[in-house]
Amino acid sequence: MLTIQGIPAFDDNYIWCIGTDTGPDVTLIDPGDAKPVITALHAQGLTPRAILITHHHPDHTGGIDQLVAHYGLPVFGPGHEDIPHRSHPLGEGDTVELPQLHLRVMDVPGHTRGHIAFYRAADNLGPALLFCGDTLFTGGCGRLFEGTPAQMQDALQRIRALPDETLVYCAHEYTEANLGFAHIAEPHNAAISQRRKDVHAARQQGLPTVPAPLGLEKATNPFLRWDTPELVRNAEAFAGRPLITPTEIFSAVRQWKDTLD
Numbered sequence: 001m002l003t004i005q006g007i008p009a010f011d012d013n014y015i016w017c018i019g020t021d022t023g024p025d026v027t028l029i030d031p032g033d034a035k036p037v038i039t040a041l042h043a044q045g046l047t048p049r050a051i052l053i054t055h056h057h058p059d060h061t062g063g064i065d066q067l068v069a070h071y072g073l074p075v076f077g078p079g080h081e082d083i084p085h086r087s088h089p090l091g092e093g094d095t096v097e098l099p100q101l102h103l104r105v106m107d108v109p110g111h112t113r114g115h116i117a118f119y120r121a122a123d124n125l126g127p128a129l130l131f132c133g134d135t136l137f138t139g140g141c142g143r144l145f146e147g148t149p150a151q152m153q154d155a156l157q158r159i160r161a162l163p164d165e166t167l168v169y170c171a172h173e174y175t176e177a178n179l180g181f182a183h184i185a186e187p188h189n190a191a192i193s194q195r196r197k198d199v200h201a202a203r204q205q206g207l208p209t210v211p212a213p214l215g216l217e218k219a220t221n222p223f224l225r226w227d228t229p230e231l232v233r234n235a236e237a238f239a240g241r242p243l244i245t246p247t248e249i250f251s252a253v254r255q256w257k258d259t260l261d
């Protein structure tokens, strides 16, 4: 079976570490800081075999230098961004083939221009997984620093088409704050109210709220709910005009949240 642990870094980042229960080899995703990674791997007797990068921001790439110097690892990352030590440039439709870990690459621009995500289909080793960096967050989505609303909407649309059982491994613990906005955007959505309670209770106990199943995101994440009448009505009230296309709706909801963050 696959085993996945989130190594906490900085204030709220997770560095995902994918291994198996049959050996010491692990794959690291977005190691923004080398120190907590080296400490965790050393304590558990684990050996990294590759680094995977979703986008170029320093809190996702800052540990590459030191980890490559320490372990001599290949670095898989987006072909359209500058990634230190990148040995394997990736884009839409490419695959990453590591022992017991086969991932499909999706282009998901928006947060950054060249952002990619890694999708793993379900098999006998475990469920479907999505490592999406700062594109989709649990309960929210990344800010648009470089891409356009149309790019982000397209990326989220393709993510929403993945199976409900897919576990979403985003790179930050933002769920509780995100659901505060989700509740404002859709006050009558009972699934959002319930999830807020569940997430609050988990955080009170210091537990992570990532990963979450994509089906729960589809039911509660305002950035995956552009065809929900209550959300659209409230986004139109914020924008002060009718919103017709999914991109217009996404853009208004993103701007609305930005004004409250």
Ligand SMILES: [Zn+2]
Binding pocket: 055, 057, 111, 134
């Ligand atoms: Zn980022």
